[in-house]
Amino acid sequence: MKENNELAMKSDSQLSFDQFREEVIRDYRIACESRETSLLARREVLTGKAKFGIFGDGKELAQVAMAKYFQPGDFRSGYYRDQTFAFASGIATVEQFFSQLYADPDINHDPFSAGRQMNSHFATPNIDENGELLPLVDMKNTAADMAPTAGQMPRSIGLAYASKLFRNVPELEAFQGLSNNGNEVCFTTIGDASTSEGHFWETVNAAGVLQIPLAIFVWDDGYGISVPRKFQTTKGSISEVLEGFRKQPDTNGIEIYTVKGWDYAGMCEVFEEGIRKARETHVPVLFHVEEITQPQGHSTSGSHERYKSKERLAWEREFDCIAKMRQWLVENALVEEAVLDEIEVEAKAAVIESKKKAWEKYIVVIKQQVQDLVKYTANLVNEGTDAAFINKTIQELQANREPQRKDVLKAAASIVFRNSKSNSNAVLQLKNFYLELLTLQKQSYNSDLYASGVNSALNVQAIPAEYAEEAAMVNGYEVLNKYFDQLFSSNPRVFAFGEDVGKIGDVNQAFSGLQQKHGKLRISDTGIRELTIMGQGIGMALRGLRPIAEIQYLDYLLYGLQPLSDDVATLQYRTKGKQFCPIIVRTRGHRLEGIWHSGSPMGMIINSLRGMHVCVPRNMVQAAGMYNTLLKANEPAIVIESLNGYRLKEKLPVNLADFTVPLGKVDIMKEGDDITIVSYGSTLRIVQEALPMLENLGISVELIDIQTLLPFDLDHDILASLKKTNRILFVDEDVPGGAAAFMFQQVIEVQGGYRWLDTKPRTLTAQAHRPAYGSDGDYFSKPNAEDVISTVMEVMAE
Secondary structure: HHHHHHHHHHHHHHHHHHHHHHHHHHHHHHHHHHHHHHHHHHHHHHOOOOOOOOOOOOOOHHHHHHHOOOOOOOOOEOOOOOOHHHHHHOOHHHHHHHHHHHOOOOOOOOOOOOOOOOOOOOOOEOOOOOOOOOOOOOOOOOOOOOOOOOOOOHHHHHHHHHHHHHHHHHHOOOOOOOOOOOOOOOEEEEHHHHOOOOOHHHHHHHHHHOOOOOOEEEEEOEEEEEEEHOOOHHOOHHHOOHHEOOOOOOOOOEEEEEEEEHHHHHHHHHHHHHHHHHHHHOEEEEEEOOOOOOOOOOOOOOOOHOOOHHHHHHHHHHHHHHHHHHHHHHHHHOOOOOHHHHHHHHHHHHHHHHHHHHHHHHHHHHHHHHHHHHHHHHHHHHHHHHHHHHHHHHHHHHHHOOOOOOHHHHHHHHHHOOOOOOHHHHHHHHHHHHHHEEEEHHHHHHEEEEEEEHHHHHOOOOOOOOOOOOOEEEEEEHHHHHHHHHHHOOOOEEEEEEOOOOOOOOOOOOOOOHHHHHHHOOEEEOOOOHHHHHHHHHHHHHHHOOOEEEOOOOHHHHHHHHHHHHHHHHHHHHOOOOOOOOOOEEEOOOOOOOOOOOOHHHHHHHHHEEEEEOOOOOOHHHHHHHHHHHHOOOOOOEEEEEEHHHOOEEEEEOOOOOOOOOOOOOOOEOOOEEEEEEOOOHHHHHHHHHHHHHHHHHEEEEEEEEOOOOOOOOOOOOHHHHHHHHHHEEEEEOOOOHHHHHHHHHHHHHHHHHHOOOOOOOOOOOOOOOOOOOOHHHHHHHHHHHHHHEEEEEEEHO
């Protein structure tokens, strides 16, 4: 028996060693394939097949080591140098990498962005076309990449924080497809130079406070493009300068590790320990991966020989991570050099083949379009129509060995435009071909800014508010308080957080008493950190929760605008509808007192947040209905409550938790015949204040509340009103040329309202400066009732 046991132990040991050896060889092969991908992709850019390239060469070893501990359910929030990790984790293939490099608009070829993003911008789906959450716990997930430096950091807070919620909120135990008891780790990568960004510091601080399973990998290659590390970071070391954040016994904080980017065994050991600690204890960890090389420099835009010394370049060649791994494999007798030679040859061949397949898939479609155009233009030539010009145009197109879609369309357009007055059959066929091809390509490049189908908020069924005969009149904040109480009782995936939201129930009391009832994790306070409040909401939404992330005042939205604009608003577009982030940003604004508490930067919002819905309810009942609508869909939105409306009396609906306010539908608050006034939010009450005087003057006003700025008046009801009144005034408290200009353009140009005008259309806005302090400051800085009356009188006098 003893001999058999010893034999079994030896067999197990041999099996473990063989498995270890196979895994190491696999890692080396992936590293070699990734390096060849970088080298070949650079050549594709420099020869003109691709537009731009930025690669992960030099980081291969660190990323294959990192990928070992990336488990199903985990999320990655990285940046554009993580190609090796994507290959090692199975998120991407080399062929898909090249399809993205070529900007192939076929979602089946580039499943991450359909050619809309640069190379190494990966994404995985989280919600299907039926509005159902995918089993994220069984998937290796990545948030859609974006290029702004450190832009990936804020959402990392939410991706990791969700694990804390899944582990500690009993109501979430039912959602086993989203989490395995909160064991998921968020893997976040960042270049060392980008740690100088405020996004990094706010994220690290928030993670240390919250104690969440966030693993940050800092790739330190010594430079920020051409600028050395000593000009980037205090003490020249991000791990040294973060020492004050290090977790000590009985404190919160983060664990900090330093490793060498060429030390495969050392990284595997340290990564395993740190990730295990984050997964089990929810302590955030940071790995400072030093001595990374960058063999091809920053990108295809230039050469690193311009700013690196000969000594530095020599060091980089010596400490190249793949060369070091090869050396380690040989010295430890794990693999013979001949085998490694064979692996390197096979890796190069595999990458060449993947590149070839990606290019053929990309170019074959365009070449077919060229052939189709040749066929249609041949009919024109046979008719004797403009033969010399057509032949020259087609010859130039056929001479282009690597044509793009635009080249085909430009050639077709030039011929169609020159023959626009002809009605011959051949010309009509060419026109139809051109228009069909143009429509197809516009769909490829201009679609999916918003969700569609059941995921779209525009497809939520409208349910009117219902009132009892003796409906109670309550303060606006009490409407919301009752609404949120019902919401949190019925929907366990909803969470609210922000500055002063928890214990005191927000500064305007809409959450008063609700933390005590529903728990500190369901309704929670945060630090003053608007950027990562937005990130917290973004990450939670990506993981299947329904966060309501609060910005205390609209003026403070600027602190959190970048992730909303660059990440959330673009997400549907840049993943072609594959990834959803249904965050709701709750804030309050418009009229109050003081420069930084009375802002209405609506023009800024609607121009920077295309891709989000922008709701501007005039009262809290309308706000509740909009929240209901948004929570029945899977789209992001910002809801801007009227700051001076919380203590105004409103009727309380009996179906508070169920009624919906449709987005993009206006509300005609008062019918009239002489002039149409269009406004929203708090400013509507200013207009209403002016109405009695205008009626005394014999002027009949039709007052319209747009309710949402994005989307805007989908049924063109404002145009219908203008057809009746033939006069229009847009009233807004944004600066001149802000939201009023947007509404003006939508009605007068898009809806064709100019055809029904009897007088010049007007806008009435706030002054160009920030509003002055005090009641008089408000009166003279923003539109007042007398301004409305005098402007309407001017219009009527024309």
